[in-house]
Amino acid sequence: QVHLEESGGGVVRPGGSLRLSCPASGFVFGSFGMHWLRQSPGKGLEWLSFINYDGSKTYYRDSVRGRFTISRDNAKNTLYLQLSSLRIDDTAMYYCAKAPNAGGYFHFWGQGTLVTVSS
């Protein structure tokens, strides 16, 4: 079955950086697009970024474009999200999610990794 497991979260100062990882199993990773999303008490669920199956196309929500970078290593079946210039309102649980073959929804999600930005 599909398994996604985020890691790399932690406590970081404003302006700091973190790299989140999401190793995947149970499906042909290199054949599917992948997403990052987050959930915070103040803003609910937010889509952050998408990367297509081979990493040639990436998309971001406006509030994170230029600060966050999505990438993937298909040889390692792993998705990444580099977080930089972190702000207090980036505090959230971060999730990776598998895209379906077609359609604008999130097929499978990991359990999340918590990022806390605090001075």
Added chain:
Amino acid sequence: EIVLTQSPGTLSLSPGERATLSCRASQTINSIHLAWYQKKPGQGPRLLIYAASSRATGIPDRFSGSGSGTDFTLTINRLEPEDFAIYYCQQYGGSPSFTFGPGTKIDIK
């Protein structure tokens, strides 16, 4: 950006009862771009319904979705103990752009 509103905020029901959850969009959306998720504490969201009315793999048939235009409904027949959770609707607006509703919590009466 399309805004999704969910009602009620909280639904207090007993096992065996039917739950009817509403999701209203600020503009007409294509039904194929409307999904529903279940969220339990400590877990990632679980896809229940996509394209407004198609059940995801492994989802029991007591879960059903309906609606079109701006009004969509998730119905859970005969609530089981494991169904007490928070439910979110989500729409895809192209570009890409995705938005979620604020959620409806079903708790035990």
